[in-house]
Amino acid sequence: MEEKLPKLKRVVLAAPRGFCAGVVRAIEIVNTVLQLLPPPIYVRKEIVHNRFVVERLKQRGVIFVNELDEVPDGATVIFSAHGVSPAVREMARRKNLRVIDATCPLVTKVHLEAIRFAQQGYSIILIGHEGHEEVEGTMGEAPHCTYLVQSVEDVERLQVPNPEKVAYLTQTTLSVDDTAEIVAALKRKFPKIVGPRTDDICYATQNRQNAVKALAKQVDVILVIGSQNSSNSQRLKEVAISNGCPAYLIDGADHIRTEWLIDAESVGVTSGASAPEILVKQVIQRLQELGATEVVEFRLTEERVQFAPPPELRELLEQNPLVDEILPVR
Ligand code: 0K2
Ligand code: SF4
DSSP, X not given: XXXXXXXXXXXXXXXXXXXXXXXXXXXXXXHHHHHHSOSOEEEESOSSSOHHHHHHHHHTTOEEESSGGGSOTTOEEEEOTTOOOHHHHHHHHHTTOEEEEOOOHHHHHHHHHHHHHHHTTOEEEEESOTTOHHHHHHHTTSGGGEEEEOSHHHHXXXXXXXXXXXXXXXXXXXXXXXXXXXXXHHHHHOTTOBOSSSOOOOHHHHHHHHHHHHHHTTOSEXXXXXXXXXXXXXXXXXXHHHTTOOEEEESSGGGOOHHHHTTOSEEXXXXXXXXXXXXXXXXXXXXXXXXXXXXXXXXOOOOOOOOOOOHHHHHHHHHOTTHHHHOOOO
C-alpha cells in the first residue's frame, strides 16, 4: 500500500454540497421513464454535467444524443436539466417526438422572464458563459434582442439600440461575486436597467459557494468533486481559490494527486450540484487511506427545496399506480 501523508489529519466536508433539487428531479425523471416507457429512451445532451451520472444511465440503456436529428421520428426524448430553446421544441414537434422535459423549474423561470422582457420591447442582456447549454436555451427565447456578456469588459464594449430600455438576466450557475460586479457595471452604463432583485443565480449555487467560502478559511486545500464541463462545480473551485485556498476539481477519488496534499493537515471537500454523494464517500475513503483520522462536516445552512415532476410525467405516473413499489429512484 502507498505511504501515508505524514501531516494529513482532518477532512472537513462542506454542507450544503452535491445534488440540488433540479438535479434530483432530472435524474428521477430519467429513472422513472426507464421504468415506464419501452426502450429506446433518448436524452438530449447530458442530463446533468456529470460523467459518473451519464455513464450509469448509459449502462441502464439511455442513449445520449447531441441534437434531435439523431433521434428517430416518434421516439421518446428527455430534455436535460439545463433547458432548451424554442427551436429545439419546434424540432421535437416536427419529428413527432414524445418529450419529457427535465428542465429545472428555476431555469424555466429565467426563460419566462426573457419572454416577458422581449414582449415588452426590452433589449435583454444575458450574463452567462458562451456555448453553455443553459445560455443557448435562454438566448433562444428572444435571439433577435438578447446580448450575451461574460465580463465587465464585455459590458463596456456593448452597444444596444435603446440604452433607456434594457433588462438583464443571468445564468443560474454563475459566481455570485463576479456576477455582482458585472451587474454593477451594467447599472453604471444603463441607469434605467431592470432585472431580477439581485440576479438569477439559484439557491443551490449560492449555498454551495457560501459554504466553500467558509471552508476556504478552515482548511489547507479543497477538493471539489464535479466534472470539468460543470459550470457550478468550476465556480466552486474558483471561489475557493479566490478566497485564498488552493483547490482542485476532480471527477472522483482516482483523480486525487498526493502532491496536492503533501503539506496539508486539513483537506476540505465539497461537490457540485450534479455530483452524486457516492463520489464524496469514495474521496473520504481515499483520504483516510492517505492518513486522515478525523472527518467532520461544516454546515452553513439547511436546504429543503423539492420540485414536482413535469405534468407529462405525472400523467404517466397516474397511469401506473404501482410505480412507487417498482422504482429504485436516484
Ligand atoms: O453547472 P452547470 O450548469 O454546468 O450544470 P450541472 O453541472 O449539470 O449542474 C446542474 C445544474 C443544471 C442547471 O442549472
Ligand atoms: Fe436548478 Fe439550480 Fe440545480 Fe441548476 S443548479 S438544476 S438551476 S436548482
